[in-house]
Amino acid sequence: MTNIVDEYLKPGVNKGLFYGGTFRSPASDDIIEVYNPATAEVFTTVPCANVSDVARGVSAARAGFDEWSQLDPIDRARHLRRFAVIIEQNIPKLALLETTVTGRSIREMRAQMARIPEWIEYFAGIAMGLEGESNLVKGGYVTMTHYEPLGPVALLTPWNHPILILVKKMAAALAAGNTCVIKPSELAPCSPIVLAALATEAGLPDGAVNVVTGGPQTGAALCGAEDIHYIDLTGGTATGRKVAAQAGQRLIRTTMELGGKTPIVVCEDADLEAAIAGTLFAAFVASGQTCVSGARFIVHDSIYDRFTKGLAARADAITIGDPMADETQMGPVISKTSQDRCASMIARAKADGAVQIAGHSDPDLKAPFDKGFYVRPTVFKDVSPDQELFLEEVFGPVISITPYKDEEEALALANTGTFGLGVSIWSRDIARAHRLSLGVRGGVVWLNDHHRNDPRSVWGGLRDSGFGKENGWDALKAYMTKKSVVVRTAPGHDDWFAGSTRYG
Numbered sequence: 001m002t003n004i005v006d007e008y009l010k011p012g013v014n015k016g017l018f019y020g021g022t023f024r025s026p027a028s029d030d031i032i033e034v035y036n037p038a039t040a041e042v043f044t045t046v047p048c049a050n051v052s053d054v055a056r057g058v059s060a061a062r063a064g065f066d067e068w069s070q071l072d073p074i075d076r077a078r079h080l081r082r083f084a085v086i087i088e089q090n091i092p093k094l095a096l097l098e099t100t101v102t103g104r105s106i107r108e109m110r111a112q113m114a115r116i117p118e119w120i121e122y123f124a125g126i127a128m129g130l131e132g133e134s135n136l137v138k139g140g141y142v143t144m145t146h147y148e149p150l151g152p153v154a155l156l157t158p159w160n161h162p163i164l165i166l167v168k169k170m171a172a173a174l175a176a177g178n179t180c181v182i183k184p185s186e187l188a189p190c191s192p193i194v195l196a197a198l199a200t201e202a203g204l205p206d207g208a209v210n211v212v213t214g215g216p217q218t219g220a221a222l223c224g225a226e227d228i229h230y231i232d233l234t235g236g237t238a239t240g241r242k243v244a245a246q247a248g249q250r251l252i253r254t255t256m257e258l259g260g261k262t263p264i265v266v267c268e269d270a271d272l273e274a275a276i277a278g279t280l281f282a283a284f285v286a287s288g289q290t291c292v293s294g295a296r297f298i299v300h301d302s303i304y305d306r307f308t309k310g311l312a313a314r315a316d317a318i319t320i321g322d323p324m325a326d327e328t329q330m331g332p333v334i335s336k337t338s339q340d341r342c343a344s345m346i347a348r349a350k351a352d353g354a355v356q357i358a359g360h361s362d363p364d365l366k367a368p369f370d371k372g373f374y375v376r377p378t379v380f381k382d383v384s385p386d387q388e389l390f391l392e393e394v395f396g397p398v399i400s401i402t403p404y405k406d407e408e409e410a411l412a413l414a415n416t417g418t419f420g421l422g423v424s425i426w427s428r429d430i431a432r433a434h435r436l437s438l439g440v441r442g443g444v445v446w447l448n449d450h451h452r453n454d455p456r457s458v459w460g461g462l463r464d465s466g467f468g469k470e471n472g473w474d475a476l477k478a479y480m481t482k483k484s485v486v487v488r489t490a491p492g493h494d495d496w497f498a499g500s501t502r503y504g
Contacts, residue, residue, distance in 0.1 A: 357381050
């Protein structure tokens, strides 16, 4: 039997939608072209699922739920651990697929893929330890609580981390006893299809993991499906508002991990070499295409010149090129639209008076990469807090640096704008770093590091960066409902309408 990852590594493969444990032909011939961003060439196509396709995917998830939810958490954990093993066995090939479709360097993808099984193993483990409670309460009653899964859930995943972000959601949802219908980004839909097939190979019931590929209309149909009981979205803020409104009409719960404009505060006592190395990673890993990419640097004026020169030199030294080459440190951005957006924001930053100190020349790449969607790591200094580059998300390798004089100004600059996802603070004074962490607005704060993630570390934002939490017990419980059972232990019975005076 041909390995499913091998099949999807071949250009032009389109096996259809995946639901009910197998590949299915779509209801229409509409397709979406999937590009290799390193070459701007079409790599493959996927179906564009319509309303009837989505309905069938959700029905398959319901059938799977009737089996999966009835398993004891210990038995579900056994299935999930097998799933983790199969993923681990396929990590080298999954890294190749992710690099092909996203343009991320193979070096990055190997490192990220190596950690993917941890999320499945973690949630499989903690779900076995989820215990209810019991209390003796007034009037001769015992109250008992226990957790139940919700039903089929919708997972809407982005293109920048197709496997990582999906597995973060899927591991918690499955461990809780739910089944999943996944709508991946149309820019990078291949890996989610492969993971669904691997889940079936691991022995999960047919319908436990289902994928409907398509664009915004497919996503809207999934979010509006009657038998979807939870929506977990990672995407842009504008999309989040639409999905949240749709969920609100249906009164179902959601988790929203949305945009960000992550501030990096570098204090005067920071280890300068470590801060430059760490914040370079924060800014340019994944070509600056993560919701917590270090986007605006807020640097104490006493070290401002040294920091800006050091960071600019390191940024200009980053090797860009063929993402499949081991020596490549940064690949392209995901699309021509993203490339053009970066170019426009660079041009406007110059017009606004910001000073460009890195990324002056266009990439000099040989065919076929000269057609790819590349953007050099670009650094601007002296960016004021009223400029677009300081306020708006670029989602590409373009960053700003702004000086500050004291902690009050640093916090004011860091908290400017409407986002609140990630923050990092660099200082060797732990009291100062902690003090700043208490005053800064953000759901995830790193001290003397950035972008570190773990299945045990709660992740989520506020305001325009969304709400709800991924990772940890918070994520598992979000995919469940807590039921209360009240048992009468008092002898006899009450008869209110015959004169009983006890109420409540």
